[in-house]
Amino acid sequence: MKKIVFSYMALPLMLVSVSAAAVTPLPSAPIKVLAAGSLTGAMTAVAQLYTQQTGQKIDAQFGPAGLLRERIESGEQADIFASANMEHPQALADQGIATPAVVMVRNRLCAKALPDYKLTTENLLDRLLDPQVGLGTSTPKADPGGDYAWQMFAKAEKVRPGAQAILEAKAQQLVGGKNNPPVPAGRNAMEYFFAEKKVQISLGYCSGRQTTPDPKFASVPLPAALAITPSYGLSVITREKKSHEAAYRFALFLLSPQAQKLMAQYGFTPVTVPAED
Structure with a gap:
């Protein structure tokens, strides 16, 4: 029983x-x-x-x-x-x-990218620190998803000194706040910013609004040293x-x-x- x-x-x-x-x-x-x-x-x-x-x-x-x-x-x-x-x-x-x-x-925090970007848990930190890679996040304080991204940046500092400042400087707060960049009516915000090549990686929750993964994106869990469990x-x-x-x-x-x-x-x-x- x-x-x-x-x-x-x-x-x-x-x-x-x-x-x-x-x-x-x-x-x-x-x-x-x-x-x-x-x-x-x-x-x-x-x-x-x-x-x-x-x-x-x-x-x-x-x-x-x-x-x-x-x-x-x-x-x-x-x-x-x-x-x-x-x-x-x-x-x-x-x-x-x-x-x-x-x-x-x-929940868990995941990184998302277009499938052809070949993002993996193992290469995630290197990709995030690449100066050519745009990074999208939610907005800290207004949205816990943004706070969790900043917590991850602090963990990255312990793995690779100097990483926190780089990630905080490049993170684009694109959703979840009162004054995010405008998005055309009817468009999903992150999908729009990916399509416009404003970002190549976004940080967000591993959960989804559907029971099946969104085929438009590859979602990879963070490595253990960077993992966040909201x-x-x-x-x-x-x-x-x-x-x-x-x-x-x-x-x-x-x-x-x-x-x-x-x-x-x-x-x-x-x-x-x-x-x-």
């Missing part, structure tokens, strides 16, 4: 959720979720599954987690915040407007004076093995796993 092992950090949220679910029917009002853009495919799939099973509608909106946090701090109503890091939801908790952040899933934080927003039982229920579902297995299909690493007796 199998048993389910949950992240210990999730226990307070689970206990509240279970007690609420036992006594209250699901409301008809949609649960509003503000979630990191990298969760678009996975969260949408989980929300659709939850609605099919319970009838509860989910209004999920996606964007750079740092900018979503600013929206919540500015007073925007939301029920759940799912960030690509732990810092943003925990900052809301520290302000008394959200539950303490728990780890929902984990933890995604989950919080229930408690500022609004209303019942949050439905929000707690959906938060609990996000931590369930069923939802975690579905998110794993999009490239995320589950934090709740089945274990053998």
Whole structure:
């Protein structure tokens, strides 16, 4: 027989959720979720599954987690915040407007290039340091993906002295911020910058918005010495004076093995796993 092992950090949220679910029917009002853009495919799939099973509608909106946090701090109503890091939801908790952040899933940082570029894990650092190679990243502070890229640059310094300054100087913050370079309407930003030969390599998450890899790009994991393992934080927003039982229920579902297995299909690493007796 199998048993389910949950992240210990999730226990307070689970206990509240279970007690609420036992006594209250699901409301008809949609649960509003503000979630990191990298969760678009996975969260949408989980929300659709939850609605099919319970009838509860989910209004999920996606964007750079740092900018979503600013929206919540500015007073925007939301029920759940799912960030690509732990810092943003925990900052809301520290302000008394959200539950303490728990780890929902984990991810990895990958490098992407066009297939004919022949990028590999082994030649990645050499390619990144090549003066002729354009490097695209997300925007630090506004988007955790940018923060993780800068963490990788710091690790590169330990592998090859002088690498951090070179990478920070050449990194082009192309997405995830308020003032990124313009992109034609209807075009994917990174695809556009690759097509314009503005970049030859981009740093981002290994997960995708689909369950299958994008054939337009080759995605390679970082070497062990440069590896970054982002933890995604989950919080229930408690500022609004209303019942949050439905929000707690959906938060609990996000931590369930069923939802975690579905998110794993999009490239995320589950934090709740089945274990053998």
